[in-house]
Amino acid sequence: MRLSRFFMPVLRDTPKEAEIISHQLMLRAGLIKQESAGIYAWLPLGLRVLQKVNAIVREEQNRAGAVELLMPTIQSADLWRESGRYEAYGKEMLRIEDRHEREMLFGPTNEEMVTEIFRTHVKSYRSLPLNLYHLQWKFRDEVRPRFGVMRSREFLMKDAYSFDLDAAGARHSYNKMFVAYLRTFARFGLKSIPMQADTGPIGGDLSHEFIILADTGESEVFCHKDTLDFATPPSNTNFDDAVTLQATVDKWTSLYAATSEKHDVAAYEAIEAGKRVSARGIEVGHIFYFGTKYSEPMKAQVQGPDGKPVTVHMGSYGIGPTRVVAAVVEASHDANGIVWPVPLAPFEVALINLKSGDKDCDQACNDLYHKLEQAGLSVLLDDTDERAGAKFASMDLIGLPFQLIVGPKGLKSGEVEIKERKTGERVTMPVEAALRRLVELVSARRFMG
RNA sequence: CGGGGCGUAGCUCAGCCUGGUAGAGCGCUUGCUUUGGGAGCAAGAAGUCGUGAGUUCGAAUCCCACCGCCCCGACCA
Incomplete structure (x- = not known):
């Protein structure tokens, strides 16, 4: 590309609305332009970065056996009534009405829709396991968007949804995504650390946030120093090998690592002196097992080997590419720029x-x-x-x-x-x-x- | 949603207190001179002063309402 024919509006001054360094640099380097609070246009330079992020996400999702599809941004309110979330979701959901006064919404996430697609077409246990993912724009009407694309209202999201016959199968599906995430973030040039996250009503240990370290990160994180040296799983990882995959996950979760919300001071101080890391971090991915939370009310069932209906176990796995771009800038910049x-x-x-x-x-x-x-x-x-x-x-x-x-x-x-x-x-x-x-x-x- | 702040040229801001009809730097256009870390000189284009309604002979400036944006808090990928 010749710069004389490109579109790259760089700014000499820092726009005053930008507080954190990634937001300032993304505006100055002509990557993004704010169109409204928490809503950004991606200018050519920024789009190229975003597309590279997306390409790596896709490669690693595909490698782990996930299958890409594309669901719409606008969804019907009725779908959300089935799971009970239309009422439960609150003001973060942008509700809209079409010309026929039908209630619609701009999707904040896609569990309901993917479950509806699944139940329409998948009828046999033989079709499992299945993991469907897409890269799509989402909208959450945050009370207070901030930090540029780090916390915007409209954002791009890769979300994958796994379907399994039972909890054991779901754990294997979960582990596949766990390993895929380690590889994905490593390829961004980021050191990511899986940290135990809130599992909500399901309980158990199957939810992790992937945190990358950056001096200007939003939250305080604590971990064992050796976690930083764990090897990224190789590209020839056999994702069907449940035992080896489990061993990899076990290793990565063997040492203490927690965000400030889940911080256990006693456990942290039990780490030998000199191995304690206290740093700032940014959440770039979140994986979650939620069992039959949606499949139950929405009747997502397959016929089991014995001919009886089985309600499928599900999990969801998110990466925010738009946020990743900001996170990379936070983690990699100097006084002169990105x-x-x-x-x-x-x-x-x-x-x-x-x-x-x-x-x-x-x-x-x-x-x-x-x-x-x-x-x-x-x-x-x-x-x-x-x-x-x-x-x-x-x-x-x-x-x-x-x-x-x-x-x-x-x-x-x-x-x-x-x-x-x-x-x-x-x-x-x-x-x-x-x-x-x-x-x-x-x-x-x-x-x- | 509670608290605070700000809306004046593409960007950063001055002018507002004490009303008299809009400025600077950078950027942009043209010319000349420059040319290895954001050049110099000269000329020029560019603003419904966020919107509306008031007060006034006169409003960027004072009053009221609204809208937008930012920061702190609660919330979240």
């Missing part, structure tokens, strides 16, 4: 033409641009006639992982400069060598976890 991990970067390379209009610079940049793209890298070529300083500042702000700097001085001796955004390290080398080096650097960092 620092994207390669897997989520809107472009992998910033190709900076320090003197647009100069024949040698233009030609070298065009050549490098095409060669990098041919090598499969995504490149944002700054071909504008801004001054060098302004270009550097903008590119640092939007945080592309690598900058390839081409100027008339270096070109005289056939050299260009590579700067790594994260470290600020700069290396000067011949054009062809820089090309090879960049391809190496980017491909080495593309796949994490």
Whole structure:
């Protein structure tokens, strides 16, 4: 992409409504624009990041055996009356009426709808286990939206819903998502820690929040230091192997880890000195087993091996991609702006033409641009006639992982400069060598976890 | 929903107290000079002063109502 033909409205000043750093940087870097309280437009640069998040979420959901579908944003109130939640949900639910005065709502979640789809089409135990997921916009009319897309009213959500014959099967389904989440967050370049969460009316130990650590995180979290060093489950994990999967989950839940709401001071202080971690965290995922809470009232049943009807056991599993983008910015930025991990970067390379209009610079940049793209890298070529300083500042702000700097001085001796955004390290080398080096650097960092 | 604050140019803000019909910096346009970390000079475009209703000869400024946005609290992915 050529910057001169792109749409990237960066701001020099910090808009006053933004309080936390991720919100400030997302506005300044031209990722999002607020349209109303808690409602944001995703500008091209932000959309590219969001799409990368979504792609990784999909890969890992699919790998774990979940099947994608897409349910609508607008739902019928009647569906929610079946589960009793239409009355119970409260003012967070945005209720609307269509021209025929039918009661509708903008979905805050999809348990009812997916259960309705399931019961219509699935009649036999042989179809289980089943996990259906979708990526869809949701609306929760928060009393007080804040922190930009970290806590917005409209937000994108990946939610998966599992269906099993019994509690044991549901636990296996739960474990699949548990492992998929560890892999997903690792690929975002984030260290996530599963923490025991409130299980509500069902009880048991089958609910976890996935927390990532960030100095500016919303909540206080406590954990054992060794949890941070647990290995991410590999990409060739066999998700059908219930025993091994359980062992992985057991390991990840073996050490103390809790948010401030669930904090047990005694258990925390029982951790050996030097291994206690007290930090700030952001919740980026939540998985939940809720048994027959919806299948019972909504009569989601299959015929069992013995011919008798069985009410299915369900679980739901959420990741908020829009929130993840903000969380990554919180976890990865410096005084100059965002620092994207390669897997989520809107472009992998910033190709900076320090003197647009100069024949040698233009030609070298065009050549490098095409060669990098041919090598499969995504490149944002700054071909504008801004001054060098302004270009550097903008590119640092939007945080592309690598900058390839081409100027008339270096070109005289056939050299260009590579700067790594994260470290600020700069290396000067011949054009062809820089090309090879960049391809190496980017491909080495593309796949994490 | 309780408490607090703010709405003036694309962005950050001054002007309001003490009414006289709107400004600065950045950004944008044009020209010249510059050109390796947010350049300089000159000229220029750009605002129903959130909305409505009052007071007044006259309202960005004073009064009232409403709307929007932000922060703290309760609530949540």
